[in-house]
Amino acid sequence: MSPLTEQQLLQILPNARPVAGIFVPALNRAMARFGIDNRLRAAAFIAQVGHESGHLRVLAENLNYKPDALLALFSRSRISEASARAFGRIDGRPANQPAIANSIYGGAWGATNLGNKAEGDGWRYRGRGLIQLTGLSNYRAAAAALGQPLVDKPELLEQPEVAAQSxxxxxxQRGLNKLADAGSIQDIGSIINTGQPGRVPHGADERRALYKRALEVL
Structure with a gap:
């Protein structure tokens, strides 16, 4: 497969125009390194990271939730109703995003599922990069694989090169090239969004639309 061009990227992700020139070489290096090396794999990858990152423009998780959204999205084992009311965005008061992150990614759930054990780990290791890498365990594994000091400098995941590589x-790591070869686009989105296949991911319609466009362009 030929390297992705800036024109192709903008045909697939038109809202990426401000950052396309920076991301094209980063994406090409990342895809070459990890075997995303045919039309089906590249189309699936670009569609998914495009959706996850708001067309490559959002590299750190936005936790600006209202209380009711927090209660709907996360279980009471992750955030209590009192905390949701105290930390969520209401008229005249922005969300307390560090407190939200430390609630939903910390505590017993965060320690078991994400390796977040120290105070503040939830916010420190919130979702970053093009596929919202989250939690100390994931940061540590990515750091070892990529040779980047992500545990000490988690903000590196907000740089285009490291965002694409991660x-x-x-x-x-999750075998998504194989699913891309099989055209299992919903399962790819489900694994990215929910951690397992077989579910309908958030933004399923946009993921499919971006994938269809990518197939036409590449």
Whole structure:
């Protein structure tokens, strides 16, 4: 497969125009490194990271939730109703995003599922990169694979090169190239969004539309 061009990227992700020139070489290096090397794999990868990152423009998780959204999205074992009311965004008061992150990614759930054990780990290791890498365990594994000091400098995942490399590494680790070869687009989105196949991911319609466009362009 030929390297992705800036024109192709903008045909697939038109809202990426401000950052396309920076991301094209980063994406090409990341895809080459992790075997995203045919039309089906590249189309699936670009569609998914495009959806996850708001067309490559959002590299750190936005936790600006209202209380009711927090209660709907996360179980009471992750955030209590009192905390949701105290930390969520209401008229005249922004969300307390560090407190939200430390609630939903900390505590017993965060320690078991994400390796977040120290105070503040939830916010420190919130979702970053093109596929929202989340939690100390994932940061540590990516750091070892990519040779980047992500545990000490988690903000590196907000740089285009590392954001792209981490997404392609995560993709490869979870066998998504095989699913892309099979055209299992909903399962890819489900694994990215929910951690397992067989579910309808958030933004399923946009993921499919971006994938269809990518197939036409590549």
């Amino acid at each position: 997404a392609a590494w995560w993709w490869s």
